Amino acid sequence: MDKNQNLSQTERAVLGLRGLIVQGQLKPGQRVIEQMLVENFGVSRTPARAAIQRICEEGFISEVPRRGYVVSGFTEQDVFDAIAIRGTLEGMAARMAAEKGPPPGVLASMKACLQAIDEALQERDLEIRQNEYAGLNDRLHELVCEAAQSPMITRAMQRLSAIPFSLNNSFTDVPPSAEERVAAILRSAQEQHHSLVEAIERGEGTRAEALAIEHSRSTWKYLTLMLHLRGEVELPAGLEAALRGHGA
């Protein structure tokens, strides 16, 4: 199924351009012009222009006098802060869920999701395990947001999701030498999931907030580990530049 099938031309160009940057095909300092989007994604000029404006607003590219739009560079601190911002909003959602009490159906779904992750972590093949984990992890985070019962916080999360690198999962291929350490990070993240759902169920708002925030550090630990595998692992180039402190 092509998720992009029903998207407007603008949305298609936005997703495509964002991907080129995050995946590193477009590197910090490179120019971005409408024609590139027209050719790459088969959209016409107006949506191409709208997409460039959106991606600029998101911070992936910036307008430079006399050069037009160029790909932004990010520092390690930027990546760290982006993860922390997402973590802060997720913490707020978790606290609200605990304070209001989660709707029973949502709580049940969270528990089912927890169990599915427990099972996924038993899977022997690392790649399958990691893919299943990533999908279920996204689902669990959506459920926490849903449990907060706040359209505003949902909207805020969506708006911020466009902040570079604040993605829940920036998983990449893991070399055999790092399998055990990645497994340890996932195991530890899943323990935080269990504590988080427990805290929400028991109405412990402060604790739920703290757990969600600390949990967001897992992403950071994962990225840092990947970085230490230099040479063995292929990071998205934009991310690599950031983490190695070579951002423009």
Added chain:
Amino acid sequence: MDKNQNLSQTERAVLGLRGLIVQGQLKPGQRVIEQMLVENFGVSRTPARAAIQRICEEGFISEVPRRGYVVSGFTEQDVFDAIAIRGTLEGMAARMAAEKGPPPGVLASMKACLQAIDEALQERDLEIRQNEYAGLNDRLHELVCEAAQSPMITRAMQRLSAIPFSLNNSFTDVPPSAEERVAAILRSAQEQHHSLVEAIERGEGTRAEALAIEHSRSTWKYLTLMLHLRGEVELPAGLEAALRGHGA
């Protein structure tokens, strides 16, 4: 000086449309069409369409099948949550400022700003006092954000500022009968400012975060007070609908 002079057509249409909704000229449920923007703000069709998409993304209008775009309604909880989200991010910025230590120049500016607010609060005319307070208050909040030294948090604050009602100042005209209570809210908010700057200076991150979050409740207290003055005070219609629980 017309601040809007140098804006692009799209930006002019965005500001204009947002204003029509927040001020209540466009009410929940009313349709929004390109032609309206073309006529009201003298922009052409493409920027009008871009503006509508942006305002839709911000949540002020939503797309309804077979009706096109209609103005959204907001509940009291929405307004409350929007204020809380802004408060949470400001809290994060304040904590980061305290943990990193604010740049000396920024700290000095914060203290000068505090003193200017102290003086503004001595002003006898309520309207002048409130206007001066509003401007200086905005400035102080910008300085806290600057002290966090994080381009990402600055960007996040900007992106969220478009969330309906999450404005720092939603001041309106105050009837004489409420002057004393408004004065008390401003006085109390200014005490929080003093404690906040003290906490940032002393490196007390947890305290700075808590103060910034609690401080955001002042906006809520102010709005609630305005609401209780029903009949005496003119609230923006969109806000009034929300606070009175009559949101669509």
Added chain:
Amino acid sequence: MDKNQNLSQTERAVLGLRGLIVQGQLKPGQRVIEQMLVENFGVSRTPARAAIQRICEEGFISEVPRRGYVVSGFTEQDVFDAIAIRGTLEGMAARMAAEKGPPPGVLASMKACLQAIDEALQERDLEIRQNEYAGLNDRLHELVCEAAQSPMITRAMQRLSAIPFSLNNSFTDVPPSAEERVAAILRSAQEQHHSLVEAIERGEGTRAEALAIEHSRSTWKYLTLMLHLRGEVELPAGLEAALRGHGA
């Protein structure tokens, strides 16, 4: 009514000795011997010895080789930390009260207490106002602790109350020149009380905790103000030594 009437000899000696130190009749470095308690408080030797051990455990005196027990000195940081420790436990109690939901009777008493403080603050005579405030303030803090419904936290608060200077009210006489500033501190503390009870009632645990902790800073602000009135106001000598940084 003499509250001390029914106390055991040990308790009488404990209260008496603690008072001599806090009031500054016994100064940092001075020796404390059993005979002093026997003579001052009319107790026999065994309870005098027990009292000295208790006061030593509380930290007001310490055992020095070849000199026996001598009065401890406290630094400004000690006083600050003692207040912060009490604030932290009160914050925990407030959070627990909010998370569990306060018993209706206790909530009603808290609101009645709030109103009584509002009225006390209208009292024109500063001394009467301050005395009424002190009593009602103690009562409100007891109610918050009661609302936490935890015998353990109640016990912990009692055990810590013996920590030097962690008293809720260390009020003293206020010179006319400081009346307005003391009034401002009380007014601001009472606003925090209102927010605290609101947070407990609404189940906002994180907020209740933060408010109780920040509220404990009022004591610190009060003590610091008193210190700046040097010459005009008589502080307990032990406290004065601490706040002026002259602790032994």
Added chain:
Amino acid sequence: MDKNQNLSQTERAVLGLRGLIVQGQLKPGQRVIEQMLVENFGVSRTPARAAIQRICEEGFISEVPRRGYVVSGFTEQDVFDAIAIRGTLEGMAARMAAEKGPPPGVLASMKACLQAIDEALQERDLEIRQNEYAGLNDRLHELVCEAAQSPMITRAMQRLSAIPFSLNNSFTDVPPSAEERVAAILRSAQEQHHSLVEAIERGEGTRAEALAIEHSRSTWKYLTLMLHLRGEVELPAGLEAALRGHGA
């Protein structure tokens, strides 16, 4: 080496009586009389009486009209709260350490301690592993307290350590069937240790506080696990009564 060799008679009686209760030889509701201490611990009457008063103040026994002193019963909530209170104070100490910056020597000791725990967790024999862990764990917690550089917080921790069940380690024998689960709890607790020291080193006070508080839940998880092993494991009777909700 007999640690108790140099203790005063009172201290010997205090430790002995506390042990009898925590180990369950004295059960909730049983009477405690001076003669028992005189006979069991070879102390004379005055220190026996002093010990009873101290243990009463700590909450392990209470005075009942016409019956004298009887052993208190504890509910599950009491045990939970006692652990939470200790966690709250440890959180405060960790935050202070992060905000002030830990003394370099203390930070180095913390890191050495972390490494020693990492190594201890490699030990194959569970009993040795657990004993080494317990000792090093105590040491690490002392170092965090030391890093806070606050005599007052140190004193508060000591005073509270007498609160029933708030002990850092309430380890007991583990049956083979539970070895894997105990190992998982220790592994997870050690990950929290690593994050805690990292947060203190980086000056992240809020995070350090949250980690220390969440970490205190490990004790709770451990006790709950032990409880589920009913029949297989011998819990101290006082604790068992509490956790099974059969407290008097």
